[in-house]
Amino acid sequence: EAQVTQNPRYLITVTGKKLTVTCSQNMNHEYMSWYRQDPGLGLRQIYYSMNVEVTDKGDVPEGYKVSRKEKRNFPLILESPSPNQTSLYFCASSPRTSGSNEQFFGPGTRLTVL
């Protein structure tokens, strides 16, 4: 089944404790992206990647890192999480071809930073 998976789905952590949220897609998509969603603010893009080893900042990159060493994986790294990074996070992928470029979203990761 074509899908985007995220792990963990739920995470409670403390300020300053490094964490990684994994994202994997099995559709051979070039484009991958991370979003955060907060009440009243909609979906905001954190980082995106147009291909392996190519990443760029979205609208809210501060406090986050990403890497794209393989086409299927795009982990989101919080080196020193803070309470303002408590949010619902979504990973998405897209083919970036001449046809439809619909984004396929993962199920989300709910992060709480105490």
Add this chain to the structure above:
Amino acid sequence: DAKTTQPPSMDCAEGRAANLPCNHSTISGNEYVYWYRQIHSQGPQYIIHGLKNNETNEMASLIITEDRKSSTLILPHATLRDTAVYYCIVHAGGTSYGKLTFGQGTILTVHP
């Protein structure tokens, strides 16, 4: 990428058509209009997209004005399960897009 403007909320009676507007007055010639929806806190789901012509699929219809500065997503016979947040975004097609801006979307409530 061009930005979009959507009403924060709309209501619709079950069985009636839901017409969700989106303004994208700064859209460029190579940018497509995409619509997604998000039910509760699930991952957003693609609905439909278009460039110039009106489009229809099994979920919805998309009407794009001739000047392409606005569009309307039409759910022809809304059901309670269509209650969701609907996002309109625009971006270039093919391999030309990178950063995407979703905005806050429209909360559609379908009532009995």
